[in-house]
Amino acid sequence: MRGFDDVSLEHAPLMWPNGSFLCFCLRVDIDTVRDAKACSSLLPLLKENNVRATFFVATGPDDLGRNAFQAIKRAGRKKYAMRYGFDGLRGLLLPRLDVEEQLQAWREIIDQGHEIALHGYWHRRWAREALGWTEAETREAVKEGMRRFVRSFSFRPRGFAAPSFKTNKNLGRILGEIGFIYSSNTRVEEHFDFLKGARSPVLEIPVTCRNVEELLLDGFSEEQASEKVCRKLDALKMEKGLLCYYIHPYFELCQCRKAFRRIMLRARELGAWTPTMGEVADWLRNGGGAEDTPDL
Numbered sequence: 001m002r003g004f005d006d007v008s009l010e011h012a013p014l015m016w017p018n019g020s021f022l023c024f025c026l027r028v029d030i031d032t033v034r035d036a037k038a039c040s041s042l043l044p045l046l047k048e049n050n051v052r053a054t055f056f057v058a059t060g061p062d063d064l065g066r067n068a069f070q071a072i073k074r075a076g077r078k079k080y081a082m083r084y085g086f087d088g089l090r091g092l093l094l095p096r097l098d099v100e101e102q103l104q105a106w107r108e109i110i111d112q113g114h115e116i117a118l119h120g121y122w123h124r125r126w127a128r129e130a131l132g133w134t135e136a137e138t139r140e141a142v143k144e145g146m147r148r149f150v151r152s153f154s155f156r157p158r159g160f161a162a163p164s165f166k167t168n169k170n171l172g173r174i175l176g177e178i179g180f181i182y183s184s185n186t187r188v189e190e191h192f193d194f195l196k197g198a199r200s201p202v203l204e205i206p207v208t209c210r211n212v213e214e215l216l217l218d219g220f221s222e223e224q225a226s227e228k229v230c231r232k233l234d235a236l237k238m239e240k241g242l243l244c245y246y247i248h249p250y251f252e253l254c255q256c257r258k259a260f261r262r263i264m265l266r267a268r269e270l271g272a273w274t275p276t277m278g279e280v281a282d283w284l285r286n287g288g289g290a291e292d293t294p295d296l
Contacts, residue, residue, distance in 0.1 A: 014194065014240050014288045020273040022237040025280055026053035026264075027161065027184060027207065027246040031123050033062045036102040038249035043108055045257075049264035054115040054277040056161040056184070057103055059148035060122035061096040099123070100152040115276035117159035118180075121145030127164035135170040142174055158278045161185060165207075176201035182281035184244065194242060198284045205277055208244045212259045213251050226259035230266045237270050242280070 016023050026046075030036050039055065046053055103109075109116055120126045121144045133141070142160070149157055160175050162185040175183055180202050187207040197204050209232050215225035229245065236243050245263070252260045267274060275283070 014242065014284075016240065016273045017275075017283065018273060020271055021240050022233065022267070022270050022272040023242040023280065024051070024233070024267040024272040024274045025205065025242060025244040025277055026051055026274070027244060027277065028053050028055045029119060029161070029246055029248050030055060030057045030099060030103065031062075031119070031163070031248060032058075032064060032250070033097050033099055033102045034250040035248050036099055037104075038253050039103060039109065040105040041253055042249045043105065043112060043114075045253075045261065045264070046114070047112060049261070049268055051264050051267070051274045052113050052115075052276050054117050054159060055103075055109055056117050056119035056159070057100050057149065058119040058121075058123040058163060059100045059145045059152075060098060060125075062099050062102075062123070063096045064124050098148070100148055103152070106153055113276075115159070115278050116153060116157065117161065117277070118145050118149050118157040119161050120163040121148065123163045126162070127166050130162065130166040130171075131168055133168055133170075135174070138168060138170045139174050142171075142178060146178060158182065159184065159281070160202075172202055172204075182277060184277065191239075191241070194284050195288050198288070203281045203284060205242075205244055205280060207246050208242065211246055212256045212263070213248060216256060222256050222259045225256070226262045229259075229263050233263070233266050233270060233272070237272075243267075243272075244277075 014023070028039070028042070030039065036057070106116060120130075121141045126141060130138070130141070146156070156179065158181040160180045160183045162171065162183075165185060165187055167185045171185065172183065182203040182205055184205050184207065186204060189208070189210075192206060192208060194205070209229060212222065212225040212229065215228060216222065220228070233243055235241075247260065
């Protein structure tokens with residue numbers, strides 16, 4: 001699997017609905033209980049900027065606290081606290097809770113035109129082990145995630161995102177067999193040929209930009225980080241491109257709310273189409289506006 005910085009595939013400019021020259025996809029990763037609880041506060045910000053999003057919900061236990069000592073050693077105490085807060089001790093000093101059961105705002109999310117999709121099963125375990133799973137182990141993890149998702153939300157998700165972008169050679173085929181329409185399992189930095197995979201059973205929509213959270217942890221200021229993302233939006237408008245940007249709700253609201261607002265405002269100023277990822281998948285499968293496809 002290629003990394004974040006080494007994929008560069010040129011593609012012809014896409015034609016987005018309503019005369020837009022840019023598509024801004026917001027992917028909201030709900031990895032933890034704290035992320036799930038933050039969603040009710042995130043929704044007003046999305047509504048204010050007329051942005052629709054896809055919320056990828058991890059199912060199973062939030063026990064990321066078991067990674068605390070390694071993460072603190074790797075990133076430092078301050079950086080770990082910035083990302084996880086006291087909930088970063090869940091599963092270590094705090095009781096484990098299932099993430100999907102803590103998403104109390106899920107009906108509001110759907111009612112406001114957003115999408116809910118699956119972010120795997122048992123986030124910490126997936127991130128640590130999925131690269132080495134057998135086909136049977138991969139299938140069992142996806143099926144268990146699906147079972148828990150349907151139990152909590154009463155519908156089947158159309159999209160899937162692998163926790164921590166950890167995938168293996170069997171995952172794509174298994175997602176198709178189970179009935180997923182699209183995935184967001186990878187991340188790229190440069191151009192990506194979205195139409196190339198439009199005929200695949202599961203269409204891949206990768207994350208295409210480093211987020212403010214990552215840039216802050218690398219030492220950028222909030223202003224510098226948001227400026228970097230805004231410049232990416234400006235460049236992609238010239239190419240009629242797609243920016244798939246991902247966030248963790250708790251971090252965005254508590255650590256970089258100003259930067260997040262600025263990015264959404266910039267997308268709005270540029271006249272970006274801001275659909276759910278499911279809508280993007282449908283649009284690309286219909287040819288990406290290459291012919292006279294009606295606006296969504």
